[in-house]
Amino acid sequence: MNSFNTQIWPARGEYLARAAQFLKDGQLVVFPTETVYGLGANALDAAAVAQIFVAKGRPQDNPLICHISQIEQAHAIAHVSPAAQKLADAFWPGPLTMVLPKKEHVPNVVTAGLDTVGVRCPGHEGARQLIELAGCPIAAPSANLSGLPSPTRVAHAISDMNGRVPVILDGGDCLVGLESTVVSLAGPVPELLRPGGITLAMLEGVLGQVKVAQGVLNPLPKGAKAHSPGMLHRHYAPQNAHVTVLCGPDEAVLRRAGQIAAQEENIAFVAMHSLAARWQGQGGVDAGQDEAAYSARLFALLRDLDAAGYAHILCQGTGPDGMGLALMNRLLRSAGFDVEVLG
Numbered sequence: 001m002n003s004f005n006t007q008i009w010p011a012r013g014e015y016l017a018r019a020a021q022f023l024k025d026g027q028l029v030v031f032p033t034e035t036v037y038g039l040g041a042n043a044l045d046a047a048a049v050a051q052i053f054v055a056k057g058r059p060q061d062n063p064l065i066c067h068i069s070q071i072e073q074a075h076a077i078a079h080v081s082p083a084a085q086k087l088a089d090a091f092w093p094g095p096l097t098m099v100l101p102k103k104e105h106v107p108n109v110v111t112a113g114l115d116t117v118g119v120r121c122p123g124h125e126g127a128r129q130l131i132e133l134a135g136c137p138i139a140a141p142s143a144n145l146s147g148l149p150s151p152t153r154v155a156h157a158i159s160d161m162n163g164r165v166p167v168i169l170d171g172g173d174c175l176v177g178l179e180s181t182v183v184s185l186a187g188p189v190p191e192l193l194r195p196g197g198i199t200l201a202m203l204e205g206v207l208g209q210v211k212v213a214q215g216v217l218n219p220l221p222k223g224a225k226a227h228s229p230g231m232l233h234r235h236y237a238p239q240n241a242h243v244t245v246l247c248g249p250d251e252a253v254l255r256r257a258g259q260i261a262a263q264e265e266n267i268a269f270v271a272m273h274s275l276a277a278r279w280q281g282q283g284g285v286d287a288g289q290d291e292a293a294y295s296a297r298l299f300a301l302l303r304d305l306d307a308a309g310y311a312h313i314l315c316q317g318t319g320p321d322g323m324g325l326a327l328m329n330r331l332l333r334s335a336g337f338d339v340e341v342l343g
């Protein structure tokens with residue numbers, strides 16, 4: 001792999017044009033979006049896209065999302081059905097990826113050989129300007145080393161990608177903090193493959209019924225085929241710390257966390273504001289007032305607590321409604337499905 005003297009620039013003004021030139025030249029650029037930082041390459045340049053997999057250490061069987069700057073650009077890479085058009089009108093620009101039948105010229109390295117392509121028009125203005133200036137769709141996974149939590153702060157993008165890419169654009173903290181909702185419109189019924197900032201209820205409001213893929217809250221049974229290959233891989237786990245998710249009424253979660261804290265050293269307890277305020281022990285972390293605030297902080301908290309040397313991170317689980325579905329989906333994966341459901 002090439003080693004770079006990475007430039008870190010603000011995601012605005014002339015720096016966007018300079019970064020866009022790197023993309024045009026077939027190089028990689030880390031850029032901010034409203035969900036997480038992305039690791040981008042010109043989606044129509046197979047050799048450039050191939051470098052993404054090297055820089056991330058990503059398995060080749062996991063397809064990439066193509067980022068566009070305007071809704072109309074989707075037609076250049078995918079077949080856009082009337083249902084897809086309705087979703088685009090409702091939620092783009094924003095944290096929604098649609099899996100659509102791909103057009104011929106989208107390279108196989110982008111789609112991992114599938115006949116579909118993930119398309120997203122990001123809500124972050126700097127991201128859209130970068131794509132516009134590059135003049136091509138940008139293929140981009142999250143800018144973490146494969147397996148680690150996605151970077152939602154520029155410091156975390158730098159920690160994973162410094163030296164691996166020529167340019168990192170700093171756009172501050174990501175507002176949503178979890179990766180985009182992925183919905184497939186390529187099959188007979190719309191299917192939610194990965195929950196995110198556009199909730200199931202929001203999708204159903206436009207599409208009517210939406211099927212929820214089997215792996216969204218459960219580990220896939222052995223031998224089952226994931227419609228979204230990304231669901232198969234180990235994900236979002238801190239480097240050293242172990243994560244356990246504690247689900248149930250506040251009282252029960254507090255009691256169980258207290259028991260674990262009495263038996264182990266170096267534990268952190270991450271909970272929403274009302275519960276965190278009641279924690280008497282060490283290592284209490286306030287994850288915010290609601291699921292949206294918790295989601296925005298989760299990946300950054302996991303990285304920071306890991307770096308601070310906590311060995312075991314106990315995270316309060318949430319219900320499956322609204323943003324809770326996406327939050328639980330990521331919590332369960334961060335924990336390798338180590339979850340306790342308490343009465």
Ligand code: TXA
Nearest residue numbers: 035037038063064116117118141142179180228229230
């Ligand atoms: O918010 C996001 O989506 C971020 C930012 C950078 O836009 N990107 C991101 O990319 O999370 P990545 O590569 O980490 O996750 C893409 C997910 C994977 O689970 C992948 O399997 C799925 O989308 N995916 C992409 N193309 C697909 C396709 N054609 N069919 C099914 N799943 C697809």
Ligand code: MG
Nearest residue numbers: 141142150179
């Ligand atoms: Mg990712």
